Amino acid sequence: MLTMNTRIRAWAPLLAAFWMLFPTVADSAEGPVDANAAVIHLANVDHVTGRLLDSTGDSQLIWQSPAFATPFEFPVSYLNAVHFPAPAKLDQAGGDYCFELAGGDIVFGSLVELQPNEAVLDITGIGVLHVDRTILRRMYRWKGGTEVLYFGPSGLTGWHASGGTKGWQEEAGQLVSSQDGAVIRRDFGIPPQARFEFELSWKNKADFELAIGVGDAKSALRAFRFAVWDDKIIATRETESVMDVAELQKNEPGVGRIHLQAFLDQQKGRLLVFSSSGQPLADLSAASLKPQAFGGIQLTNKTGDIRLERLSISRWNGEAPRAVESDKARIHVTDGSIVYGPLKSYDAIEGKFVIEENGIERRLAPDQLQDVFFSERVANSERTLSAVFLNDQRLSGGLLKVENNAVWLKCPGIREPIRAPTESMRTLLGLNPQKTEDLPKESDPTLRRGRLELLGAVLQGHLVDSTTVPSKTLTWKPALSNSPSSLEVGVSGRIIYRDPPQEKPQPTAAEVRAMPVQKQARIRAAAESTGNPVATAKGKQKKPILHLRSGDMIPCDQATIDESGVTFSSPITDSTFIRNDQLKVLELIPDTTPVEITKQKKERLLMLPRMQRDNPPTQLIRSIDGDYLKGRLISMDEQQIHMEIRLETKTLHRDRVARIIWLHADEIDATAKPSASGGEIAGTRVQALTDNPQQVTLSKSTTGDQPGQKSVTNPNRLTFVAQQLDGAILSGRSELLGACRVDLRQIDRLLIGVAIEEDAASLAFHQWKLRAATDPVAAREGGSDGGEGQESALVGKAAPEIELDMLDGSKFRLSARQDKIVILDFWASWCGPCLQVMPQIDKVVHEFADQGVELVAINLEEKDDRIKAALERLKLEMPVALDRDGRVAEKYGATAIPQTVIIDRTGKVARLFVGGGARFGDQLRTAIEAVLSGKPETPESDK
């Protein structure tokens, strides 16, 4: 006889449509990533949160992720970017000048010295730098940014997107969208005359619209706009009477970018557009009949993708910049003249710049100097990294070292090494990340390459043989890291070896009717959501199957149930007992004919009445005919099932029951996260998973591929505690199944930790869970639940007329109270919450008595003496109208009381509150004040 350890069991094919069972494993299961963690992005789109550790040399960054025991070593050539967390508030850099250097570098500061070959700059936050003249590109007056209204972008903060910011993401502060029709807008308080400089880029297709000087979405249509017309990028404006348009550049398919300067005069209706180097591109005139200056900008991604990389807005004096010979060194003087010639030096003693124009020296005071363009003189030097600072400065160069949370760079042309502390950086960019095709490939065929997905990390790579790297947990070698690292204990995630198949759309009812009968039945079976359909040997009764909450399935014989769990025997395990809390379904008759169950019926079945909230049913059983019964299963033997239904014990014949579904109390809270079950064996719990078991054999054994497997049902999930990886064979132990092993080359995914339960929660059977009935509004503390009384459909409509007898014998007619604010309080003496709020309402209404606010308490269908007794007890004197037949309450939809209605002076329902609570008085006071101040009700659709 074979022992457990030597037996192998093939898990034979499943026949049914598996696409149903595995909705795409989305990032949603990962939960929120710590927004304060730095993230490294690699050239192959991998990323992982963590922090930079000290390193020396120019070749690699040492990166410690909280999910891994030891750091990774990522070569600088594989770096895309490190994004550091940004503080809530960003400071603008000070300094007199903005210096643009070679390689796109930008710094702000003051000029200490200017020599023919070298400039000495004092840079904000960095210090004094000796800069080679050959890398100076441009220098212009910055004045500490006072002329600058905006320099960015730095994230989505401050921007408003219609329909939520869903369509927009921020990447390194830049605004990115690939969602069709995504619109984002921001008000900058742009003055009537302003200068803009912006850079937009796209990866696949440009189809955007950038409108400048906009107020709201409507005004954007009349604003100056940059847009894409087929193969052209244009600037345009269309007013009530005129339209002007100019082509700016060709729009080639695929990746592209545009970098422009624009000068806008909203009063005159004029827009001047220049290239980034100062070449005039367009001069548009289209004045509106009623010129208006708007302060905002709106960017729309129409059908392409777009990235706003840079946007600066500054004041403009309205003088058109002159045309320039852009390739020549030149100086723009504040009087508008342009001097062609190099800026030779700065005479610090005299405080003047020395310029050579046509061989003649000229001297200019600093306040005469507007903008200096140096001629381009140097080829690109070796730069591998660019440090982008939070204050928008950027410097690039080669890596020297990482030390004490600071990156040291050697920038070509700058004498001093640059220290860039991580807390002052927004991004560390890799400037030459290797192309995908140049990235290293794993050649070892025994290794299965996959994609590890954890909270805050996606890393392609492979699991490392535990015989070479001994570890208590799984060890991962990212393809782009020089070193592997072991997962920390308790980490949850998944390794994707093959992505799950795409979910197919559900056929429509008409399509189903058009299908052959057999296929219809299959669809219905799917609609019934029975779970994993299982293969049937022809003409043979199938074994019962236990489905665990982890997603594992166990074929079993002789299952019996008591109040603690299921006792069984199974050919695939020596275990004979599973606790209730580990179980999801026992399919007694797996081949049960599917019966259609409507969504409504299913919802009704799974609704937990409030009465049973503290005594929820624990099982749902389905008969072979498709009937369902909820209750508490007390026991099941070979013949009978004893079930407690509403505290009465009923006996059912076991052969009439097709399956038993366990309903767990912890499933009722829809927001609760699944928790790990089982796992009493120390180590990392994993679940091997395959979408296509026809071709795969998951084996449960520690040794070889010996024949002799029994024909049993075929789970496609196997959960166990991983203990060893030998080549591609991962082995371990399951509390339930004993020794387990899987060949990684045959599985599609490997789930780790609590991700097992999260993934199983999406299985069809796992959708059968109780849902708590909602509380009526009046039953909640605070009654109307903090609402503002504007939720009712009656709000904003004319108040239904009321004509009632009063308790004091007079008559009440609502229409006779026009120009009063009338408070209606629907109540009855048997209604505790009503009596609780009545004194509050009375008190609050009294406060407003001199402002024409009146209270009428409308009593529902009670006798006079009862009403009087109630008022006497409450020591209240208030006008009570008698709604003897409940008609008025019906008109006002008062199906739950207390209900309090505020009717404004025009006879419209201004507010309607259902429920009371201890703080209702305050709520009512606020509402009356709002109605008195004429604040209109907000229609529900606007909220």
Add this chain to the structure above:
Amino acid sequence: MRGVIWLAGVVVIVFAGLMSTPVLAQPPTVRVGEVVPRDVREIYDRGLQYLANSQTEAGDWKGGGGEQGPGVTGLALMVLLASGEDPNFGLYSTHVRKALRNIISQQNAGTGYFGQSMYHHGFAMLALSEAYGTVDDRNLWTGSEANRRSIGVALELAVRAAITSQKKNSLGGWRYSPDSNDADTSVSGAVLVGLLAARNAGIEVPDEVIDKAIGYFSSMTSDGGQVGYSGGFGGFDESFARISIATLSYAVARRKDLKQFKATLAYLTKRLENAPQQHYAEYTRYYQAQALFQGDVEAWEKWNKLLVRQLKTSQMPDGSFKGQFGATVGTSMSLLALALNYRFLPIYER
């Protein structure tokens, strides 16, 4: 009328048959009474241990961070009496005597009032009634303590105090203070059940006293079976505790003929699955158990299953039950709700 009547015995057998857990028979020498489900026995024993261990040398209960006084001592005493152990020679006989001495020693010799509030007075009176005739008090007092009264004398005095208090009350009920002219159904229930137990134990309680109190409860019961708390009409919420108090009072007063009894009982039996509110859960269970048991044994059987399940999960590792009034009250009331399964206390007779 001491002992368990035949119907109760049948009930237990039926009940035991319904439970799937093994039923353990006990040797008749150990306990006089019925076989009870194992869960019940285990919960009760653990709670009993907690109370036995937390009794002070003076005979009362001061731990558990809550209410203390003669009424609390009385409740805990009833748990000891309801355990089935012989109160005179059994495991807890010393605890029983200490508790009795403690209660009696606090009684005002002149007025018969046990002090603190009429709640305490009612529960202390009930406990003495249950002990009266069961506990041999010939040697209750050993030294020269003050207030060396027998249980019977103390009970007579207590009954007189309750009657005097009612006479001052125009509503025919009781409130916290013995001199109050206001009443509420919660305090009134505690005193009335104490008086009914004393009457069942053989102490003379005039019919008019009971009739007046029942009249008060009737006036506080709505046609739908809801019971108000205080004042002339319904309180602010549905209270299973008050509805149960009224049901129990009508039943023990042998006034099941009243429409109010039928209404309150129907209210309870139609809502068996309604677990007690978070507030006063132990207090509610204490009365709900007795009300259902006295009103509709079949309904009680069903409800009792739920009770056992709830107590099983809410019992603390030390055997106690938490509650608004502290662990002594929480434990005592939870166990007394469960004690209907034993039916050793005279007040549990049907």
